Structure formats: structure tokens, C-alpha cells
Amino acid sequence: MATFIASGGRVWRKFVKTFPLGSNLSLKRSPTSALANGRLSSTSSENVLVSKDEKSGIATVRMNNPPVNSLNTALLLSLRSCFEELEKDKSCRALILTSNKPKVFCAGLDILELYQKSPDYVGQFWEKVQDMWLSLYGSRLVTMAAINGHSPAGGCLLSLACDYRIMAEGNFVIGLNETQLDLVAPFWLRQMMVDAIGYRQAEMALMVGALYPSNKALQLGLVDKLVPIEDVQTVAEEEVKNWLKIPDQARAITKMASRKPLLDELRKRKQEDIQTFRDETTRESVQLSIQQYLDKLKAKK
Numbered sequence: 001m002a003t004f005i006a007s008g009g010r011v012w013r014k015f016v017k018t019f020p021l022g023s024n025l026s027l028k029r030s031p032t033s034a035l036a037n038g039r040l041s042s043t044s045s046e047n048v049l050v051s052k053d054e055k056s057g058i059a060t061v062r063m064n065n066p067p068v069n070s071l072n073t074a075l076l077l078s079l080r081s082c083f084e085e086l087e088k089d090k091s092c093r094a095l096i097l098t099s100n101k102p103k104v105f106c107a108g109l110d111i112l113e114l115y116q117k118s119p120d121y122v123g124q125f126w127e128k129v130q131d132m133w134l135s136l137y138g139s140r141l142v143t144m145a146a147i148n149g150h151s152p153a154g155g156c157l158l159s160l161a162c163d164y165r166i167m168a169e170g171n172f173v174i175g176l177n178e179t180q181l182d183l184v185a186p187f188w189l190r191q192m193m194v195d196a197i198g199y200r201q202a203e204m205a206l207m208v209g210a211l212y213p214s215n216k217a218l219q220l221g222l223v224d225k226l227v228p229i230e231d232v233q234t235v236a237e238e239e240v241k242n243w244l245k246i247p248d249q250a251r252a253i254t255k256m257a258s259r260k261p262l263l264d265e266l267r268k269r270k271q272e273d274i275q276t277f278r279d280e281t282t283r284e285s286v287q288l289s290i291q292q293y294l295d296k297l298k299a300k301k
């Protein structure tokens with residue numbers, strides 16, 4: 001049994017040094033997992049909770065950044081560290097990405113990280129988004145998004161970076177609503193959307209910043225399967241086990257062959273992409289839109 005927590009790059013590394021993957025540190029049992037069976041455990045109160053079943057090599061990564069798992073600097077660093085550690089762990093074969101807070105998978109980028117910040121700050125923040133994405137999209141592991149709630153913008157980005165998406169039925173939304181905040185999704189995010197739902201649908205969805213209810217998302221191919229919210233984790237584990245019947249090497253090489261061009265393109269254009277983000281996000285009119293969007297979120301109550 002291996003259990004560990006991550007809370008920002010530095011803390012993570014320190015923690016892993018003390019309790020490496022494969023150690024016998026046992027904390028609290030996950031209440032929802034079919035993998036539990038005495039072998040899986042979980043932890044609390046950090047921004048990413050990771051449990052790994054040693055027998056199957058399946059790790060579950062739960063975002064735990066209340067109230068809505070918005071992607072702030074700390075969560076981005078934790079996710080990246082976690083993905084990279086699992087990547088290096090030879091006994092790990094698959095990763096299920098989910099939320100520790102059912103009903104919200106991830107609210108996207110933390111809007112406060114983009115509001116009234118210096119261009120340098122915003123640029124460094126964007127690089128953390130890029131690096132997190134590179135580690136997930138480029139992973140050799142089977143990656144499965146267990147979308148147990150809303151998944152707008154950056155939440156959709158995380159989901160699209162995975163190999164397969166299982167979403168909760170019900171009144172939950174997913175999509176790339178960036179234009180609603182006067183933001184423009186970067187080329188690598190747009191490309192993942194095109195790859196998932198096709199050019200025409202992606203073009204329309206991106207232009208109007210569409211957020212789709214889960215049943216429409218299934219119809220479009222933005223998610224692959226819909227299940228009742230209480231079954232999302234179990235079905236994700238079953239699906240992963242099916243994927244693991246395929247030999248790892250052939251599957252991973254095939255995955256890399258299809259993803260390498262986009263990964264390489266971002267690596268090549270990283271600085272240009274950061275510059276675009278800095279310039280766009282700090283523009284006065286965009287700052288005003290972000291402020292209005294924040295006000296709208298607050299006024300919802």
C-alpha cells in the first residue's frame with residue numbers, strides 16, 4: 001500500500017523523500033472506492049490526495065482545494081509534482097483524476113490569479129498551467145478523468161488532457177467558456193477540443209464559450225460515458241482495468257505518437273504562448289471583464 005499527499009512542489013518533494021511511493025504509510029480509508037478492499041487509503045486536508053493500489057498499479061488523484069478546486073498556483077504545482085512522481089513510479093500504470101468534493105470537479109483557473117496582478121506574475125502563473133498540462137497530456141499512464149461535478153474552462157482542460165472521460169449525470173456543466181471572460185483559449189487547448197469533438201463543433205463551442213450539460217457533452221463526444229454521480233469512481237476503476245488489459249508499452253507508444261506533435265508545438269512556442277497570455281490577461285478591458293465576471297459569481301448567492 002502506498003499513500004502520500006502533495007501540497008505544492010516543495011512540500012511534495014520533501015514528503016516523498018520521507019514516504020516514498022511503495023511505503024507502508026497508512027492513513028484514512030477512502031469511503032468511495034471499490035479498490036479499497038483493505039489496500040487503498042487516503043489522506044485529508046491537503047490540496048491533492050493520492051492513493052495507489054499496489055496490486056493493480058492504479059492511482060487515484062483527488063483534487064482537494066475548497067471550495068471549488070480552482071487551479072491556483074499551489075494546486076497547479078501539486079498536480080504537476082504528483083503526475084511526475086506517478087510517471088516515475090514503475091509500478092504505477094494508471095491514474096484516475098477526480099475531485100474530493102463531489103458536484104465540482106474543478107472550477108477552472110483561479111480567477112483571482114489573473115486579477116490585478118503584474119504581467120510577470122501572470123506570466124509565471126501561465127507557465128505553471130503549461131507545465132502541469134505537459135505532464136498530464138504527455139503521460140505514459142492510462143489517464144482517466146472521473147468528472148464528478150462541474151468542469152468549466154480549466155476543469156475541461158484537465159479532462160481533455162486525459163485519455164478517457166467519465167462524467168456524472170445530472171445538472172453539471174463542462175466546456176470551454178473562456179470567451180465569456182474575454183479570454184482566448186490557447187492553441188493547445190483549442191486543439192484538444194477539436195480532437196475530441198471535431199472542427200465545426202469545437203469552433204462554435206469555443207467562439208461562444210459554451211458550457212454543456214453532461215448529456216449534451218456526451219452527445220458531442222466531449223465526454224465518453226455518463227453514470228450516476230455515486231458510481232463515477234467505481235466505473236472509472238472498471239474502465240481503467242479494461243484499458244490495462246492492453247500491453248502498456250504498445251498503448252503508451254501509440255498514445256505518444258498521436259500526442260507528440262501538440263506536445264512539441266507547445267514546448268517550441270512556450271515563451272510566445274506565455275507572452276500572449278501576459279498581454280491578453282493584463283489588458284485593461286480584459287481586467288474589467290474579469291472583474292465583472294467575479295462580481296457575477298459573488299452576486300449568484
Ligand SMILES: CC/C=C\CCC/C=C/C(=O)SCCNC(=O)CCNC(=O)[C@H](O)C(C)(C)COP(=O)(O)OP(=O)(O)OC[C@H]1O[C@@H](n2cnc3c(N)ncnc32)[C@H](O)[C@@H]1OP(=O)(O)O
Pocket residue numbers: 067068070104106107108109110111112150152153154155177178181183184185186276277280281297298300
Ligand atoms: C490567452 C489565454 C487565456 C486564457 C486561457 C485560459 C484557460 C482557462 C481559463 C479558466 O479556467 S478561467 C476560469 C473559468 N471558470 C469559470 O468560469 C467557473 C466559475 N465558477 C462557477 O461557475 C461555479 O463556481 C461552479 C464551478 C459551477 C460551482 O458552483 P457552486 O455554486 O458550487 O460554487 P460558487 O459559485 O458559489 O463558488 C464558491 C466560491 O468560489 C468562487 N469561485 C468559483 N469559481 C472560481 C474560480 N474559477 N476562481 C476563483 N474563485 C472561484 C466563487 O466566487 C465563490 O466565492 P465566495 O464564496 O467568496 O463567494
